Amino acid sequence: MAEILTPERPVEKTPLKPEEELLVDRPKLSDWLELRLGWWGFVRKNLDEPMPPGVGWWQTLGNLLMTLLMFQFITGFALAMFYTPSAHDAYASVKHITEEVALGSFVRGLHVWGSTIIVIFTVLHILRVFFWGSYKKPRELTWLVGVVIFNVILGFSFTGYLLPWDQKAYWATVVGTRIAATIPVVGHDLLVLIRGGEEVGALTLTRFFALHVMLLPAALMGFMALHLFLVRKHHIAGPVLPQKGKPVPFYPVQLFKDAVVVLGGMGLVVYLALAFPPALEAIADPSGTDFAPRPEWYFLGLYELLKIMPAGWEVVATMIVPGLVSMGMLFLPWLDRSPSRHPARRQWVIVTGCAVVLLIGIMTLKGILETPPPGAHGHKAAALKGSAPSAEAVRQAAEPPATAP
Amino acid sequence: MSNEQPVSNSLIDSINDQPGPPRRKLLGWLVAGINLIVGGVVLGPVLGFLGSPLGRKTKGMWVPVLGLSEIQDGQTREASFTMQIKDGYALVDRKYTVFLHRSGEEVIAFDPACTHLGCRINWVGEKDRYFCPCHGGVFGKDGSVVSGPPPKPLEQHPVKVENGQIFVQKNV
Numbered sequence: 001m002a003e004i005l006t007p008e009r010p011v012e013k014t015p016l017k018p019e020e021e022l023l024v025d026r027p028k029l030s031d032w033l034e035l036r037l038g039w040w041g042f043v044r045k046n047l048d049e050p051m052p053p054g055v056g057w058w059q060t061l062g063n064l065l066m067t068l069l070m071f072q073f074i075t076g077f078a079l080a081m082f083y084t085p086s087a088h089d090a091y092a093s094v095k096h097i098t099e100e101v102a103l104g105s106f107v108r109g110l111h112v113w114g115s116t117i118i119v120i121f122t123v124l125h126i127l128r129v130f131f132w133g134s135y136k137k138p139r140e141l142t143w144l145v146g147v148v149i150f151n152v153i154l155g156f157s158f159t160g161y162l163l164p165w166d167q168k169a170y171w172a173t174v175v176g177t178r179i180a181a182t183i184p185v186v187g188h189d190l191l192v193l194i195r196g197g198e199e200v201g202a203l204t205l206t207r208f209f210a211l212h213v214m215l216l217p218a219a220l221m222g223f224m225a226l227h228l229f230l231v232r233k234h235h236i237a238g239p240v241l242p243q244k245g246k247p248v249p250f251y252p253v254q255l256f257k258d259a260v261v262v263l264g265g266m267g268l269v270v271y272l273a274l275a276f277p278p279a280l281e282a283i284a285d286p287s288g289t290d291f292a293p294r295p296e297w298y299f300l301g302l303y304e305l306l307k308i309m310p311a312g313w314e315v316v317a318t319m320i321v322p323g324l325v326s327m328g329m330l331f332l333p334w335l336d337r338s339p340s341r342h343p344a345r346r347q348w349v350i351v352t353g354c355a356v357v358l359l360i361g362i363m364t365l366k367g368i369l370e371t372p373p374p375g376a377h378g379h380k381a382a383a384l385k386g387s388a389p390s391a392e393a394v395r396q397a398a399e400p401p402a403t404a405p
Numbered sequence: 406m407s408n409e410q411p412v413s414n415s416l417i418d419s420i421n422d423q424p425g426p427p428r429r430k431l432l433g434w435l436v437a438g439i440n441l442i443v444g445g446v447v448l449g450p451v452l453g454f455l456g457s458p459l460g461r462k463t464k465g466m467w468v469p470v471l472g473l474s475e476i477q478d479g480q481t482r483e484a485s486f487t488m489q490i491k492d493g494y495a496l497v498d499r500k501y502t503v504f505l506h507r508s509g510e511e512v513i514a515f516d517p518a519c520t521h522l523g524c525r526i527n528w529v530g531e532k533d534r535y536f537c538p539c540h541g542g543v544f545g546k547d548g549s550v551v552s553g554p555p556p557k558p559l560e561q562h563p564v565k566v567e568n569g570q571i572f573v574q575k576n577v
Contacts, residue, residue: 086495087493087495087497088495088497171525174523174524175522175524178522178523182522192458193455193456193458195458196458197458198576201492202492202493202495203492203493206493285500286500287499287502288525290527292524292538292539293524303539306521306522306539306540307539307553310554311550311554311555311556313554314522314554
């Protein structure tokens with residue numbers, strides 16, 4: 001293979017016929033490129049990447065995430081061609097995309113559902129690495145960069161949520177940005193910086209748009225390149241207990257598994273985009289009093305935590321708990337000092353990790369069960385489910401109060 | 406091969422011509438300094454530009470919201486008004502809502518944002534309470550926290566009554 005692709009001409013020259021001479025002077029494009037780029041060595045190295053025995057389906061998630069993120073870039077680029085990031089026009093442009101542009105609802109659906117599926121598979125990817133202890137030496141930096149990527153993805157989700165400029169988007173951002181204001185001393189200034197003013201308005205939208213389409217994609221690409229470089233440099237960690245057998249090249253067995261999972265993941269996104277087209281609620285109304293803000297479902301755990309914090313303690317839910325979880329994740333390789341990757345030999349880390357996952361799961365589930373579904377006006381749905389603390393009162397609030405104008 | 410020799414020779418010569426260690430170090434620092442200046446020239450103004458909303462001053466504007474006769478003594482009601490504000494680059498008519506409570510000739514105006522995380526509160530007359538739909542905050546008719554996570558009472562806007570008209574001061 002290598003001989004064929006190496007674009008050097010034979011040293012021993014035999015007289016060539018004119019047509020043969022012509023052929024040699026015009027090498028194949030791949031040979032021409034090889035001489036200038038040396039790309040085949042790079043491709044070869046990646047295809048030959050040794051996979052330790054025991055590596056299989058669980059190790060396909062990284063490739064799936066990379067592919068899904070790339071598709072987000074493509075669908076996002078397409079949406080940006082029709083979107084206008086101005087408070088005056090944003091809603092109308094998203095409505096136009098959703099209702100009038102050919103395939104608009106589908107492309108937007110791919111983008112919206114893609115973001116949800118990415119969060120789910122990112123969490124699964126993180127959990128796999130966590131339970132396998134794959135973050136241990138020499139892969140600490142790979143883990144750390146991965147945690148940064150996770151936060152970039154959440155940043156995408158938070159900034160993208162505002163862009164349709166409907167009620168859901170507006171009020172989730174009012175509440176989400178107010179979280180920054182709970183930080184002592186600098187909170188208010190931070191709030192103004194994030195919003196571009198005191199209120200969520202035109203400048204909040206342009207800021208979030210700029211972050212969503214410029215800063216975050218650039219950051220994601222840089223960190224993803226570094227993550228991939230580190231994964232290839234230190235190779236895949238393999239199972240916790242080394243299995244018998246020789247490493248096999250990445251191509252074709254593992255690449256095939258990756259392709260199957262990518263097909264399944266994309267199939268899921270396409271199905272969701274077709275079966276559950278993305279909704280668009282009423283246009284953002286800063287004066288409205290009948291809309292219950294509701295964050296994206298994976299922030300609902302945090303939302304629930306905010307409910308149970310007593311007065312004056314909200315900074316615990318907004319900063320301290322998420323901060324501790326983030327710090328714990330970032331510095332996990334240095335917190336877990338045990339040399340063994342086996343879960344039984346690092347019990348406190350596994351128990352703590354399980355407890356955190358369980359608590360987030362329970363809080364998220366509680367949030368999903370208690371928070372009104374999309375499009376529902378807050379108090380009505382909450383009253384129907386009878387779950388909000390003031391359910392009785394809000395049910396009455398659902399009826400037009402006698403005092404209202 | 407023969408014509409490659411001079412190239413590599415001149416390369417080695419040029420390496421040998423490198424300045425000595427102290428001079429190299431100095432030049433290294435100078436390069437770092439130049440980079441700092443170049444970076445600062447761009448980043449400084451950009452950060453200042455991004456942080457400009459921090460320097461924006463707000464001022465209180467008096468807005469008529471309701472006739473005094475439209476609210477009974479002891480009553481709480483919602484009132485909306487529209488103000489022209491500068492929202493970034495745009496002049497827009499922004500609708501605001503306040504909750505007015507009248508006791509005698511005195512009127513209090515509460516901001517409808519829950520002091521917890523800014524959700525819009527609802528007034529429930531039968532209970533004489535404000536309820537926040539987000540995290541279960543409950544406020545009394547005087548704006549005080551009755552239960553739930555809000556850390557402080559409802560924010561009040563300055564109110565004045567002139568010629569039977571209620572005016573509310575709103576910072577814009």
